[in-house]
Amino acid sequence: MSHHQHHDVLVVGGGNAGISLAAKLRRDGCHDVALVEPSPVHHYRPMLSFVAAGTARLADLRRPQSQAMPAGCRWYASRVTAVDPARSTVELADGETLTYGDLVVCPGSEVDWDALPGSREAVATPAASTSYLPEHAEQTWTMLSSLTAGTAVFVISDQHVPCSPVALKPLLMAADHWRTVGTLGAIDIELVVEGTHLVDHARADQELRAAAEGYGVHLRTSTTVDRIDPAQQVLHLRSLEGTSEVRYDALYLAPPHRAPSWIAASDLSSESSAGFVAVDPLTLQHRTHPRVWGLGDAADLDTLPSGGALRKQAPVVAHNIAARRTGRPMRHYSGYSIAPVTTSRSRLLLAEFDRHGRPEPTLRFPDLARPRRSTLVFDRYVEPQVYWRRLLRGHVS
Numbered sequence: 527m528s529h530h531q532h533h534d535v536l537v538v539g540g541g542n543a544g545i546s547l548a549a550k551l552r553r554d555g556c557h558d559v560a561l562v563e564p565s566p567v568h569h570y571r572p573m574l575s576f577v578a579a580g581t582a583r584l585a586d587l588r589r590p591q592s593q594a595m596p597a598g599c600r601w602y603a604s605r606v607t608a609v610d611p612a613r614s615t616v617e618l619a620d621g622e623t624l625t626y627g628d629l630v631v632c633p634g635s636e637v638d639w640d641a642l643p644g645s646r647e648a649v650a651t652p653a654a655s656t657s658y659l660p661e662h663a664e665q666t667w668t669m670l671s672s673l674t675a676g677t678a679v680f681v682i683s684d685q686h687v688p689c690s691p692v693a694l695k696p697l698l699m700a701a702d703h704w705r706t707v708g709t710l711g712a713i714d715i716e717l718v719v720e721g722t723h724l725v726d727h728a729r730a731d732q733e734l735r736a737a738a739e740g741y742g743v744h745l746r747t748s749t750t751v752d753r754i755d756p757a758q759q760v761l762h763l764r765s766l767e768g769t770s771e772v773r774y775d776a777l778y779l780a781p782p783h784r785a786p787s788w789i790a791a792s793d794l795s796s797e798s799s800a801g802f803v804a805v806d807p808l809t810l811q812h813r814t815h816p817r818v819w820g821l822g823d824a825a826d827l828d829t830l831p832s833g834g835a836l837r838k839q840a841p842v843v844a845h846n847i848a849a850r851r852t853g854r855p856m857r858h859y860s861g862y863s864i865a866p867v868t869t870s871r872s873r874l875l876l877a878e879f880d881r882h883g884r885p886e887p888t889l890r891f892p893d894l895a896r897p898r899r900s901t902l903v904f905d906r907y908v909e910p911q912v913y914w915r916r917l918l919r920g921h922v923s
């Protein structure tokens with residue numbers, strides 16, 4: 527007999543995915559749910575974009591993790607270092623070993639500085655920043671708001687960036703600010719996007735291009751940053767037309783992301799999943815280990831990772847864990863995702879779509895893919911309350 531602590535369902539990662547799922551499982555009557563999460567603080571990450579645009583503070587998005595933990599859920603305040611799916615064991619950094627009935631892997635993704643040479647060194651200087659890490663979000667606004675002339679470059683990678691279109695929020699809100707204070711004409715704004723679109727939703731893409739054009743933004747799509755030279759403040763770019771260089775006075779990065787390396791080392795990824803958890807993108811069940819599940823930014827789901835997507839993923843995983851045990855049919859996830867993007871400091875549009883880029887609006891009316899004041903108020907002030915009070919409490923269906 528093993529003397530390891532056993533849990534009916536063990537969840538790895540207490541971010542948006544892990545907490546929503548654990549709370550949903552508890553609501554559905556699952557008695558023994560445990561969660562492994564090392565951080566003492568829970569972040570409402572969508573608010574980071576507003577911090578980077580100077581309209582929110584870091585304190586607005588942080589709460590003690592103990593307040594986010596679902597009632598009746600055992601919390602291991604440690605980090606998973608390895609999983610052995612053949613033996614159903616999970617190793618923690620503090621030396622403890624746990625066993626499970628079902629395992630849910632959702633530790634999110636992490637910034638991959640190595641994928642963009644010079645990026646780590648660049649964000650250590652006052653001339654470059656990112657909204658993608660809490661420790662840099664406030665500096666982003668310091669940098670953008672203190673720029674009065676010169677070149678501001680915004681770079682959006684297409685390598686697994688969580689909810690990547692929201693990287694346009696600091697850009698379009700800063701441009702609106704520069705227009706108000708009268709410096710817009712003195713600032714050249716360059717937007718360098720690795721993908722072909724700003725968002726995978728045709729109408730919203732048009733709206734965002736029009737908004738950018740209205741501020742005089744020079745947009746380059748299908749363009750990759752090969753490396754950054756932080757000493758000279760130069761970006762080395764590559765596109766179909768060849769290579770080029772751009773000098774910057776202020777640089778904003780939505781940097782490449784990757785999965786935590788222990789996922790691949792634990793036989794949880796596959797050749798095609800690039801280190802992410804290799805699940806069936808419809809059922810979210812692991813492709814080779816049927817008692818392992820994946821959701822959120824760490825899973826290979828063939829759609830834009832986002833918090834909004836978890837509203838649909840968490841109930842599918844909760845249902846399918848029970849369905850596997852009882853032999854009921856499994857539910858499917860459509861690939862639904864969402865990108866709320868400000869077009870100014872007073873308007874926002876919501877693009878909602880499935881994994882094929884087909885619109886999947888929550889409401890038929892009004893058309894939320896059009897920039898509106900009411901949607902900005904919702905995203906900035908109402909959605910955080912919905913997050914803490916409903917989504918993290920497992921009110922998802």
Ligand SMILES: Cc1cc2nc3c(=O)[nH]c(=O)nc-3n(C[C@H](O)[C@H](O)[C@H](O)COP(=O)(O)OP(=O)(O)OC[C@H]3O[C@@H](n4cnc5c(N)ncnc54)[C@H](O)[C@@H]3O)c2cc1C
Pocket residue numbers: 538539540541542543544562563564565571572573574575604605606607632633634635657658659688689692786821822823824831832833834835864865866
């Ligand atoms: C700047 C920014 C703005 C965004 N804006 C929006 C938005 O407006 N709308 C939207 O829908 N989405 C947005 N997102 C995306 C959204 O935040 C993510 O998709 C969502 O947080 C994913 O949840 P997750 O639980 O999969 O990952 P995370 O939220 O990253 O949580 C993962 C958790 O796992 C923990 N963990 C990591 N490693 C281990 C380990 N080894 N063992 C145990 N635990 C571990 C981490 O500490 C963390 O708490 C934004 C993201 C960022 C960064």
